[in-house]
Amino acid sequence: MGDKILGSDSCQIDFLQIAANFRSRLDLSLVAEVRDSPELARDPLGSGLGGLADEIEQAVEIPFEEMPGWPAPSVPGHSGRLILGSLRGLPVACLRGRLHMYEGLSERLVVEPALLLGRLGAPILLLTNASGGVNPAFGAGTLMVMRDHINLTGRNPLMGPNDEALGPRFPDMTEVWDRELRGRLHAAGRAEDVALAEGVYLGLTGPTYETPAEVRMLRSLGADAVGMSTVMEAMAANWAGLRVCGVSLVTNAAAGLSPTPLTHAEVVEAADQAGPDLARVIGRFAEGLREA
Numbered sequence: 001m002g003d004k005i006l007g008s009d010s011c012q013i014d015f016l017q018i019a020a021n022f023r024s025r026l027d028l029s030l031v032a033e034v035r036d037s038p039e040l041a042r043d044p045l046g047s048g049l050g051g052l053a054d055e056i057e058q059a060v061e062i063p064f065e066e067m068p069g070w071p072a073p074s075v076p077g078h079s080g081r082l083i084l085g086s087l088r089g090l091p092v093a094c095l096r097g098r099l100h101m102y103e104g105l106s107e108r109l110v111v112e113p114a115l116l117l118g119r120l121g122a123p124i125l126l127l128t129n130a131s132g133g134v135n136p137a138f139g140a141g142t143l144m145v146m147r148d149h150i151n152l153t154g155r156n157p158l159m160g161p162n163d164e165a166l167g168p169r170f171p172d173m174t175e176v177w178d179r180e181l182r183g184r185l186h187a188a189g190r191a192e193d194v195a196l197a198e199g200v201y202l203g204l205t206g207p208t209y210e211t212p213a214e215v216r217m218l219r220s221l222g223a224d225a226v227g228m229s230t231v232m233e234a235m236a237a238n239w240a241g242l243r244v245c246g247v248s249l250v251t252n253a254a255a256g257l258s259p260t261p262l263t264h265a266e267v268v269e270a271a272d273q274a275g276p277d278l279a280r281v282i283g284r285f286a287e288g289l290r291e292a
């Protein structure tokens with residue numbers, strides 16, 4: 001059990017083996033660099049946001065398939081990879097692709113990759129995702145710094161036995177989304193001349209998009225954007241003591257707020273268009289952290 005961060009039977013990822021693989025596969029100087037001070041861990045979602053990872057230099061890439069115990073992709077083909085390298089001089093560990101509950105995976109399993117980044121030494125976790133705009137002012141292409149979240153999945157990754165050595169039984173959630181890092185994201189947006197909104201992300205399990213009645217309900221609950229990821233990772237990373245921040249790319253007006261039905265193709269297209277702007281903001285954010 002000691003090799004699994006949350007230690008549930010449903011968690012099969014073998015972290016000790018993965019760490020051993022890093023050591024045998026990586027150039028020693030890079031191991032030192034990455035292991036001593038990866039200051040930023042990024043976690044981009046598949047839908048068109050993966051291009052962020054291409055900016056990482058001196059990258060060492062480890063396909064998820066090669067990680068012992070990593071679950072098989074629910075869609076055949078590439079399931080994603082862990083990328084270790086340098087972003088504008090800042091050592092980073094980046095997951096290209098993530099696990100989702102809508103794939104049928106448990107909430108404890110979907111947070112393991114984010115916790116792995118923390119275990120590799122990253123003190124900051126930057127989460128990105130695609131979402132639907134619930135706030136009528138947040139149309140397709142809006143980049144929204146996440147100020148807070150609402151977990152409406154009905155699940156919590158910390159249910160079950162708690163390892164006090166890693167985090168408390170009853171974690172405080174007053175400031176999951178770090179205020180200082182949000183300020184840094186906004187500063188990066190200003191420096192790159194990319195408009196950044198700020199708001200509350202509401203997480204559901206998916207895989208269905210919402211009904212118009214649900215979207216009206218979510219708005220009345222205080223949501224600005226809705227998506228199918230992120231809240232589990234944010235809760236677990238906060239528990240484990242990582243500083244969390246992130247940007248949601250609003251790919252579409254949520255159901256009922258636009259005259260046309262939602263399609264996955266539209267989500268991917270919007271992510272592809274706004275992805276480069278987000279990548280510039282994150283690059284500048286990394287630069288700021290390096291200089292800090």
Ligand code: HPA
Pocket residue numbers: 130131132133209210226227228251252253254255262267
């Ligand atoms: N709803 C939920 N998740 C999403 C959406 C949406 O409208 N768009 C992109 N991810």
